[in-house]
Amino acid sequence: MKILGIETSCDETGIAIYDSEQGIIADALFSQIKLHAEYGGVVPELASRDHVRKTIPLIKKVMAESGCTPADIDAIAYTKGPGLIGALFVGVGIGRSLAYAWDVPAIGVHHMEGHLLAPMLEDDKPEFPFVALLVSGGHSMLVDVQSLGHYTILGESIDDAAGEAFDKTAKIMGLGYPGGPALAKLAEKGRPGIYKLPRPMTDRPGLDFSFSGLKTAVANLYRDSDKTEQDLADIAYAFQEAVVDTIYIKCRRALEQTGYQSLVVAGGVSANISLREKLTSLLESKGGKAYYPRLQFCTDNGAMIAYAGYCRYQQIISQQGQFEEPAVRAQPRWPI
């Protein structure tokens, strides 16, 4: 079967088709980064308008690339939430309307479940149960994933999400928006041991995160620094090392607490190489394994929504459940 996936929750229009035999057979993405860069953050109204412009052309593109006609599509999955309400409504409205026109079921997908399942699009897939570390621009959480739809949040950020901390810190250091990847790149040239930043909330039990203090610590370092290229790289290194170490400590605790041997890492920050190296070695040392999406599916994309929609479709069918009634509903706040 084939599922068309639509992602419009924030500043990326992502459209893809998942085929249950062949995997992702078409995938298209339009990033609005340039549109929002001059404002230093996502402007919700501009995001919605751009999704309106891009969604249908991208759907036409993936249909053409895959050689699919509407008759080949068995269901439509769209991101129902969480996210920006206006942006969500574009995908919800178009997804629901197409499903009505093509007479197929429509499935509203939880954006974070999309991220969580993205590593299952790889050949070497994780099996349930596992611990999921979801680190994006909007969320940072550790989840006990027992099976599809059975999720227990073990811990989450009490303030900034990990990606948000990367972006805000990058902004302080004049690296533009969204500066997470630029900050990570700069950190590659940094030297260890020059600056030391705290590992927030690791000195007490629990699995919650707090990243906003690191941003303030960097603001102070930056203010007093010489601002040479090497100096900035050293600050970036210290920041990334603090975030990665903090996440490492919490992941180790979550694995000990659950007794699981698999860790799934997803969301935009899972593209961070230093984080990947550190978590891969943690799991190797425990005789387990860390799983990641391929780099292009770490950040927002339509493929993860098409795949999550497929999983939910199968579950509804196997449990003889009902598809949602055809109402155009979005859920900007939605716990996983």
Ligand code: KG4
């Ligand atoms: O999952 P995503 O595309 O959007 C949300 O659902 O939020 O994540 C985007 C976030 C941004 O904050 C971005 O700066 C961060 O992921 N990010 C990175 C890297 N690549 C993307 N953060 C650190 N290192 C990276 N290499």
Ligand code: ZN
């Ligand atoms: Zn996301």
